[in-house]
Amino acid sequence: MxxxxxxxxxxxxxxxxxxxxxxxxxxxxxxxxxxxxxxxxxxxxxxxxxxxxxxxxxxxxxxxxxxxxxxxxxxxxxxxxxxxxxxxxxxxxxxxxxxxxxxxxxxxxxxxxxxxxxxxxxxxxxxxxxxxxxxxxxxxxxxxxxxxxxxxxxxxxxxxxxxxxxxxxxxxxxxxxxxxxxxxxxxRSRGQRPRPAQRGEVFRVETPRLEPGSGTLSSLGPAWTDALGRAGAAIGAGRIVAAVGEEGTGRATLLAQALRQELPRERILAASPPAPQDSEAWIGLWTPELGKPDTGILVRDVDRLPAWVAEHIRDLVLQARVRSTPDEHLPFCVTASSFDAIPAALAPLVGTVVSVPPLRERPEDVMPLAHHAASRVRGRGVTITRSAETALRGCGWPGNARQLIEVVTQAARRTDTLDVRHLPADVLSGSSHRLTRIEAFERDEIVRVITRPGISMQEAAEELGMSRATVYRKLAQYDIHVPRSQS
Structure with missing residues (x-):
């Protein structure tokens, strides 16, 4: 050089x-x-x-x-x-x-x-x-x-x-x-909480124990079923699969389900990227498992890996392929936001790209996922009223399935019958522009009051200290849609 x-x-x-x-x-x-x-x-x-x-x-x-x-x-x-x-x-x-x-x-x-x-x-x-x-x-x-x-x-x-x-x-x-x-x-980001610092978690999972994707729904709509089938076929053919899509769509869950369907007796090791300064220790935790018999590897969010880490993983994958026999497969999968975002060192290894559609393009999956999330919290089925169902189906879910599951989980911890009043304001609001803290507080207060069972618009306006005309104007401003409460 x-x-x-x-x-x-x-x-x-x-x-x-x-x-x-x-x-x-x-x-x-x-x-x-x-x-x-x-x-x-x-x-x-x-x-x-x-x-x-x-x-x-x-x-x-x-x-x-x-x-x-x-x-x-x-x-x-x-x-x-x-x-x-x-x-x-x-x-x-x-x-x-x-x-x-x-x-x-x-x-x-x-x-x-x-x-x-x-x-x-x-x-x-x-x-x-x-x-x-x-x-x-x-x-x-x-x-x-x-x-x-x-x-x-x-x-x-x-x-x-x-x-x-x-x-x-x-x-x-x-x-x-x-x-x-x-x-x-x-x-300035609408009061959202910061993302937790990356911890570089590595999970080694034995077959009878909980694993990535365990306890999740595989019987969903045609978009999910089609993506799951293509991922499973590629894994069965020995190709490296990349699941791409928006964050929270279930990319890692889909790959874990595909790995388990195709390789039911193998253990699955899933690794999430660490903070960059912890990369060396993180690599040492899981890469010795690469290429071992009966071990499937799933690396999440490879688009967040430093370039040198991606290069090191590439070299280890290539070495594992050389050591394997012609009839042996190397179960190795990755997730990323898009194929273009996959580091240049890893992209040539990918044999199949499976796109996981966002939840807004899979409306048929909303209620099965909601009922599943509620039942996991309570250990049994939870009633979701028709008004809450209408609100859940009508939400654009910018955070995808992850956001839906978090919303339903939090609501199911507080009630046996999940109604529209148990849902956070941003689920009922379609406003796309960034809200100031004052605007977010005002929107949340309006939603809190008008979702109260039996309250009339006049009563809501009086409690909010506004005229009815102002309340209607605010509903339009924040694009708030509250279905009528009914069980």
Whole structure:
């Protein structure tokens, strides 16, 4: 590898060597920067709104410093750039580190923001650590920003300065800006709770015990049945299967059901990705099981894996295939948001892609899943009134089956007869725009009052301190639909 930095004992050095190798494999030239120009920027996202606000505030304190502050999206596309140093800005223009240009590792080689996105950890790339010679004039510190609710990678905060400048505080500033961006996103995301930190759970399951997908419904509508059949056929043929779709649709559940149907005597090991800094220990927990007889492997959310982890898993899968006999299969499945999101190292291994439709496209599955969730909570069947059923069927379920099961589980813990008044306000509201905290509180209060059994609209208006006309206007504003209570 020409001119690559020597691999030292630190993880950072290992990451740099891996990044240099990928850059060479991508065919990135050493002497020229040719980032792709996209031009079209998504400047309406919550991430961009909050990140721009945070960086604008930070820029005001660094206006006289030779530092450029940038936001990029998850593909390395530079969204904006702030700096008070005109000489630095002119120099960055020459290497196209500017809004509209994509600075991913694949196009310009090892660089701070590209490596931070690839490995999903805070990263500093200094001077000669860059792959391209024309970038050795700079030092870059970049920190990924994850959506605090969904956990999805939104992009990164990147701070760039001259390589001759001290970079000791650069990463700390980038980490602070990324953290503040994530916190601001949470505060403005309709009051939703943050996604729990990734724990890298690994479950080894013996046949008689609970396993991934155990106790779930396989007898659902035609869309689910068709996807389950295609996954099972591919597993039976020895192909690696990727289940793709929106979060919460049941991708891992579908694969676990397919594995159990095709390989009833095998144990299933399911692994969820850890926080990036815990990846090395996580790999050591489950990869020794890969390729063992009578063991099926299911890796969730591979689109959240750092690039080097995906490469390591690929190598282990290929080695396991070499060791296996022609009549042996390697039961290995993955989930991701889409095939395009699967890391480049793993995508060529996938033999079959099964799309799991969102729940809004499977309305026939809503009530079977609701009754199943309620019965699991109470250990017996729970009555769901016709008005509650109408509300459940009418909801768009942006969180898919996971959201439905959580809503019904919480309601079934409080009542033997689940009625519309036991459902949260967002199930009854079709409002698609982001609500402020005050708006969300107002909507929830309106729903709480008008779902009370026997209350008239006039009584509801008096309790809310509004006129009837205002209540009707608010119902339209929040797109609230409350079916009449009836059992």
């Amino acid at each position: 020409p001119g690559a930095p020597a691999a030292g004992p630190t993880l950072l050095a290992e990451r740099l060597v891996a990044s240099w190798q990928r850059s060479e494999d991508y065919g990135v030239p050493l002497d020229a920067i040719e980032p792709s120009f996209v031009g079209t920027l998504n400047d309406e996202s919550l991430f961009f709104e909050c990140g721009r606000e945070v960086l604008t505030g930070l820029h005001q304190t660094l206006v006289n410093e030779p530092v450029s502050l940038m936001l990029t999206d998850a593909d390395g596309l530079v969204l904006n750039r702030l700096s008070g140093d005109t000489a630095l800005l002119r120099a960055l223009d020459k290497v196209h580190l500017a809004p509209g240009f994509a600075y991913a590792e694949r196009t310009v080689g090892t660089n701070g923001l590209g490596l931070a996105i690839a490995d999903r950890v805070p990263t500093v790339v200094r001077a000669e650590e860059h792959y391209a010679i024309s970038l050795c004039t700079y030092t870059c510190a970049a920190v990924p920003v994850l959506d605090p609710v969904s956990g999805r990678l939104e992009g990164c905060v990147n701070l760039t300065t001259w390589s001759a400048q001290s970079s000791e505080l650069l990463l700390a500033l980038a980490q602070s800006a990324a953290s503040n961006t994530s916190a601001l996103m949470l505060a």
